[in-house]
Amino acid sequence: MTQDTMIAVIGGSGIYEIDGLEAAEWVSVDTPWGAPSDQILTGHLDGVKMAFLPRHGRGHVHSPTEVPYRANIDALKRLGATDVFSVSACGSFREEMAPGDFVIVDQFIDRTFARDKSFFGTGCVAHVSTAHPTCARLSDAAEEAAKLAGVTVHRGGTYLCMEGPQFSSMAESKMYRESWGCDVIGMTNMPEAKLAREAELCYASIAMVTDYDSWHPEHGAVDISDILATLQGNSNNGRDLVRRLPALLGKQRDLCPHGCDRALEFAVMTAPDKRDPALLAKLDAVAGRVLG
Numbered sequence: 104m105t106q107d108t109m110i111a112v113i114g115g116s117g118i119y120e121i122d123g124l125e126a127a128e129w130v131s132v133d134t135p136w137g138a139p140s141d142q143i144l145t146g147h148l149d150g151v152k153m154a155f156l157p158r159h160g161r162g163h164v165h166s167p168t169e170v171p172y173r174a175n176i177d178a179l180k181r182l183g184a185t186d187v188f189s190v191s192a193c194g195s196f197r198e199e200m201a202p203g204d205f206v207i208v209d210q211f212i213d214r215t216f217a218r219d220k221s222f223f224g225t226g227c228v229a230h231v232s233t234a235h236p237t238c239a240r241l242s243d244a245a246e247e248a249a250k251l252a253g254v255t256v257h258r259g260g261t262y263l264c265m266e267g268p269q270f271s272s273m274a275e276s277k278m279y280r281e282s283w284g285c286d287v288i289g290m291t292n293m294p295e296a297k298l299a300r301e302a303e304l305c306y307a308s309i310a311m312v313t314d315y316d317s318w319h320p321e322h323g324a325v326d327i328s329d330i331l332a333t334l335q336g337n338s339n340n341g342r343d344l345v346r347r348l349p350a351l352l353g354k355q356r357d358l359c360p361h362g363c364d365r366a367l368e369f370a371v372m373t374a375p376d377k378r379d380p381a382l383l384a385k386l387d388a389v390a391g392r393v394l395g
């Protein structure tokens with residue numbers, strides 16, 4: 104079964120729009136989960152449908168805790184998105200993952216505690232697998248696009264998602280690096296990746312290293328002005344990488360070979376006669392395929 108590709112890009116800190124879109128238009132999307140972070144920029148690139156959503160809103164309005172993650176994923180699904188790329192800033196726990204490098208994240212440790220993490224709940228309970236929370240097909244494309252853009256890219260890495268907004272203490276930073284084996288740290292990829300899986304969207308995470316967090320003996324404490332300087336110096340690379348994705352993925356896509364687009368197939372536990380009609384109505388875009 105083939106369908107039209109629609110690439111969605113969720114742009115993080117420092118990335119509030121993408122360039123080169125044909126027939127570009129900012130559109131408003133309402134969702135049963137509230138308003139998304141901002142309007143969504145739609146258009147075409149190399150003949151492929153595109154949607155761009157600034158995660159924190161234009162002007163950086165939403166803190167990592169307050170980003171409306173459920174509304175964002177629902178809005179992208181509602182628009183017809185099939186393939187979602189997160190582009191994020193992150194701190195690095197590895198000497199070789201240096202500021203300016205890109206990391207194609209493939210695993211997460213979720214330390215967030217103040218966010219709504221699921222579309223499901225009382226009245227419609229579902230359990231999806233997140234053993235492999237990112238899509239290898241999209242990660243392949245992201246790696247290839249990074250190489251074509253001429254940036255240093257590391258394939259694979261574990262992203263520690265913290266609640267924020269404050270950065271980590273040195274003790275936390277060392278624990279995440281030495282005991283937990285994490286590679287990078289940020290504040291936003293969770294629950295975003297989990298929600299994308301619940302919505303049966305392929306999801307990949309492209310993390311741009313902006314700093315060494317607070318563990319590095321020669322770099323000291325993470326400093327927002329250093330992060331902003333690195334972001335400014337590298338945002339062109341991020342945009343260049345994104346511009347190369349449509350040519351790599353093409354106008355049409357088959358079923359995901361990893362099953363991201365069928366994640367809900369056997370996930371819903373609540374008996375049909377016990378399901379809450381109000382919750383089912385809210386799940387129309389996210390889970391309509393399996394809930395009917």
Ligand SMILES: CSC[C@H]1O[C@H](OP(=O)(O)O)[C@H](O)[C@@H]1O
Binds near residue numbers: 267
């Ligand atoms: C600007 S430093 C902290 C901020 O940047 C990252 O945001 P995003 O993942 O949206 O690029 C990080 O997660 C924090 O929210």
Ligand SMILES: Nc1ncnc2[nH]cnc12
Binds near residue numbers: 193271289
């Ligand atoms: N060191 C860090 N910790 C958390 N989020 C970040 N985003 C960029 N750098 C970060």
